[in-house]
Amino acid sequence: MSNWYAxxxxxxxxxxxxxxxxxxxAFRFWMKQDTSTKIIFLDDFLATREVTLPSGExxxxxxxxxxxxxxxxxxxxxxxxYKTCIAKMGPCPLCxxxxxxxxxxxxxxxxxxxxxxxxxxxxxxLYPAKLGAxxxxxxxxELREDGQLQYAVLQINRSGDKxxxxxxxxxxxxxAPVEKIYEICPKxxxxxxxxxxxxxxxxxxxxxxxxxxxxxxxxxxxxxxxTYGNSGNSSNNSHDSSSxxxxxxxxxxxxxxxxxxxx
Ligand SMILES: [Zn+2]
Numbered sequence: 001m002s003n004w005y006a007x008x009x010x011x012x013x014x015x016x017x018x019x020x021x022x023x024x025x026a027f028r029f030w031m032k033q034d035t036s037t038k039i040i041f042l043d044d045f046l047a048t049r050e051v052t053l054p055s056g057e058x059x060x061x062x063x064x065x066x067x068x069x070x071x072x073x074x075x076x077x078x079x080x081x082y083k084t085c086i087a088k089m090g091p092c093p094l095c096x097x098x099x100x101x102x103x104x105x106x107x108x109x110x111x112x113x114x115x116x117x118x119x120x121x122x123x124x125x126l127y128p129a130k131l132g133a134x135x136x137x138x139x140x141x142e143l144r145e146d147g148q149l150q151y152a153v154l155q156i157n158r159s160g161d162k163x164x165x166x167x168x169x170x171x172x173x174x175x176a177p178v179e180k181i182y183e184i185c186p187k188x189x190x191x192x193x194x195x196x197x198x199x200x201x202x203x204x205x206x207x208x209x210x211x212x213x214x215x216x217x218x219x220x221x222x223x224x225x226x227t228y229g230n231s232g233n234s235s236n237n238s239h240d241s242s243s244x245x246x247x248x249x250x251x252x253x254x255x256x257x258x259x260x261x262x263x
Contacts, residue, residue, distance in 0.1 A: 153174055
């Protein structure tokens with residue numbers, strides 16, 4: 001008996017800790033319905049990384065975006081919990097419990113928001129693009145001569161309730177000079193210069209271990225899987241928290257393309 005309860009207590013402690021340590025403090029970008037904003041990609045779209053093929057040969061593949069399968073789960077009434085799916089490496093307790101995974105490609109962006117005085121600010125955020133949204137970004141990249149969107153300023157809109165919550169309408173404006181990126185990117189007190197590198201995806205998206213996921217599932221704090229309709233890829237946004245609603249450009253923002261961007 002005592003073993004069983006000890007396990008239960010540990011699980012609850014673990015689960016609580018889990019909830020507090022969300023993604024190393026990296027906020028996820030999303031937009032409210034019928035709003036527009038500006039984003040700037042920080043990822044190098046031409047970067048490659050070396051992989052070893054089954055034959056033992058080395059090959060270079062594109063490093064951007066960083067793509068994973070992921071679960072969105074509800075814990076203690078909070079919908080905004082994301083867990084990397086481990087089904088590609090073996091059994092995944094979340095999959096086995098009936099939670100659906102989806103594929104998502106991660107980017108790092110600066111996203112603009114206006115304060116009450118109308119002053120522009122930029123936040124560095126994780127930009128999670130599901131498959132359809134990934135295609136929109138790929139199209140934007142293909143429209144550029146070399147496929148590079150690093151430091152590209154894009155005006156984006158999210159129109160309609162079925163639209164991707166990361167935006168469904170992209171308009172390239174210009175490439176921001178790198179000095180401008182350093183100037184607008186938030187910087188920590190102890191940093192001499194802003195860190196304009198993309199997030200360390202392998203670190204912040206590293207999956208929990210099989211053991212940890214098993215404990216999480218058995219802790220009872222994960223709500224039953226959501227049931228999905230046939231609405232395809234568009235996600236239900238009614239559960240979005242408003243914790244980062246202040247990074248939106250606001251409805252009155254001009255969508256005119258001018259070369260003089262109001263950073
Ligand atoms: Zn899974």
